[in-house]
Amino acid sequence: MDPFHITIPQQDLDELRRRLATTRWPGELPDAGWDYGVSESYLAELVGYWQDGFDWRAQEARLNEYPQFTTTIDGQRIHFLHVRSPEPDAKPLIVTHGWPSTVADFLKILGPLTDPRAHGGDPADAFHVVAPSVPGFAFSGPTRERGWNTHRTARAWAELMNRLGYERYGAHGGDFGSIVSPELGRVAPAAVVGVHVNAVANAGVPTAPGDLDRLSEEDRKRAQENEAWWYGHSGYATQMATRPQTLAYALNDSPAGQLAWNLEWFVDWDPTATNQTPVSRDAVLTNVTIFWLTGTAGSAARLYLEAGQDGWGERPAPSGVPTAVANFRGDHAIRGLAELSNTVTRWSEYDTGGHFASLQAPDVLVDDIRAFFREL
Numbered sequence: 001m002d003p004f005h006i007t008i009p010q011q012d013l014d015e016l017r018r019r020l021a022t023t024r025w026p027g028e029l030p031d032a033g034w035d036y037g038v039s040e041s042y043l044a045e046l047v048g049y050w051q052d053g054f055d056w057r058a059q060e061a062r063l064n065e066y067p068q069f070t071t072t073i074d075g076q077r078i079h080f081l082h083v084r085s086p087e088p089d090a091k092p093l094i095v096t097h098g099w100p101s102t103v104a105d106f107l108k109i110l111g112p113l114t115d116p117r118a119h120g121g122d123p124a125d126a127f128h129v130v131a132p133s134v135p136g137f138a139f140s141g142p143t144r145e146r147g148w149n150t151h152r153t154a155r156a157w158a159e160l161m162n163r164l165g166y167e168r169y170g171a172h173g174g175d176f177g178s179i180v181s182p183e184l185g186r187v188a189p190a191a192v193v194g195v196h197v198n199a200v201a202n203a204g205v206p207t208a209p210g211d212l213d214r215l216s217e218e219d220r221k222r223a224q225e226n227e228a229w230w231y232g233h234s235g236y237a238t239q240m241a242t243r244p245q246t247l248a249y250a251l252n253d254s255p256a257g258q259l260a261w262n263l264e265w266f267v268d269w270d271p272t273a274t275n276q277t278p279v280s281r282d283a284v285l286t287n288v289t290i291f292w293l294t295g296t297a298g299s300a301a302r303l304y305l306e307a308g309q310d311g312w313g314e315r316p317a318p319s320g321v322p323t324a325v326a327n328f329r330g331d332h333a334i335r336g337l338a339e340l341s342n343t344v345t346r347w348s349e350y351d352t353g354g355h356f357a358s359l360q361a362p363d364v365l366v367d368d369i370r371a372f373f374r375e376l
Contacts, residue, residue: 001163004068004079004139006060008293013056016255016292020051023256034270038260042271046263047256050285059286062107070139071163073156076148079139080132080160081106085114087126091193091373092166094130094157094184098175098199099300100262101356102138103131104286108362113369125370127170132160134176134303138290142299149303149310150176154183158191167191170373174199174357176303182342185321194376195323195342196369199355202341203325204332205230207314215336226332236264240304248298255288258297262288268330268354276330276354283359315341322346324372328353328361346372 028040066081081103084090093113097105106129112119113127133140135148135156157180161169170193173181178197185192204226206212212220239247251258266284268274291297318339324346327333331354335347348368353361 001069001071004070006063006068006139008056008060012293016289017051019255020047023047023254034272038263038267039270042267043256043260043263046259046281046285049281050255050259050289054282054285054289056286056289059104059282059289063104066107066110068139071160073159074152075145076135076143076156077140078132078135078156078160079103080130081110082164083110083114083129083131085126085128087115087117087123089124090114090126090128092130092161092164092169093127093369093373094132094161094169094171094181096132096153096157096171096173096177096180097134097137098173098177098201099137099303100265100287100291101175102287102290103133104290105283105356105358106131109358109366112363112366116370121370125374127373128166130161130164130166132157134180134300136296136299136303138294138296138300141294141296143302147306149306150179150183151187151310153180154187157184158188161188161191168193170194170196170376172196172369175201175355176307178202179307182319182321182323183316185319185323186316189319189321192319192321194373195321196326196372197323198326198328198357198365198368199331200325200327200333200338202315203334203338206337211337211340214340215334219334219336222332222334223337226334229332233269236261237304240301241308242305244298244301244305247301251291251297251301252295255292258292259285259288261297262291266356274330274354276328277352277360279354279356279359283356317341318343322376324348324368326350326357326365326368328355328357328364330354346375 116125117123136143171181178200322345323342326348357365
């Protein structure tokens with residue numbers, strides 16, 4: 001395992017600013033707002049801030065405050081943060097991000113998780129945290145061969161924790177991490193003591209005949225509403241799950257285009273109408289800048305196709321590993337569907353935060369993680 005330090009050449013940042021300054025704007029219909037996609041006026045303002053106000057070096061320094069490493073697993077370079085707690089009895093925990101996120105999403109929760117004593121918590125709740133970049137994303141990318149789906153990623157995580165000397169550990173994840181983390185429990189059930197997830201990606205809509213019949217009348221209605229909602233919001237996922245390479249050319253050539261693509265999810269389509277806690281523009285731009293500088297927007301998009309070919313929408317049998325689900329504002333997970341493939345022992349509903357809970361409600365997320373693993 002090799003120590004890793006982020007040092008972006010200045011010429012790369014200068015080239016990014018040059019491309020932002022020469023963005024070709026397509027125009028939009030009068031008063032279109034967000035009805036046809038990302039608003040041009042909103043995007044133009046954010047691009048202007050990215051070009052002249054956003055401080056990448058400050059974000060780079062924030063990331064470099066934490067120990068980072070790279071290693072090769074199954075032929076793929078894996079980048080990860082490894083933040084050990086000062087508490088000798090801390091529990092190991094591996095945390096997995098989703099799309100369009102990076103490990104930068106976890107910076108607000110690393111301190112409270114690893115050193116609760118310094119953040120007003122109980123030292124008995126301390127964790128040693130491992131936060132890998134998903135294969136194909138950021139500093140773990142690009143991928144160089146087919147097949148890097150959620151199952152293969154879970155196998156790589158099991159190997160990573162083994163190399164770090166952790167025989168028993170917990171797992172947490174959101175978005176695609178909410179698929180990888182339970183899969184890790186199936187890959188290594190003897191090692192994983194518990195799985196905690198938020199922004200559950202595969203428990204909102206029925207995926208097989210008979211799914212609705214298993215639900216209460218109230219949950220059946222919610223599932224049908226989720227289906228209608230997803231139909232109107234799934235364009236980005238359909239493209240990445242079917243033709244990611246076609247999309248990759250645009251994402252890799254236009255930083256403004258890449259930002260617009262990421263905003264499809266980060267701003268909940270219309271920040272003026274969203275019911276979620278807004279994600280800060282610096283957090284959005286930190287992620288998109290990392291993708292731009294590493295040239296991995298197209299590689300990250302491939303995860304949707306790889307996971308689809310692996311049947312990620314299907315419901316595998318529960319691993320038996322105790323699982324906690326935290327539903328934040330705007331999340332669509334339904335317990336009856338989640339229980340078809342998970343041994344759910346804790347279910348929490350929060351009227352705060354949103355899909356990116358580590359950015360939108362980090363304190364609540366940390367408290368829920370602590371409470372679950374404390375029970376175990």
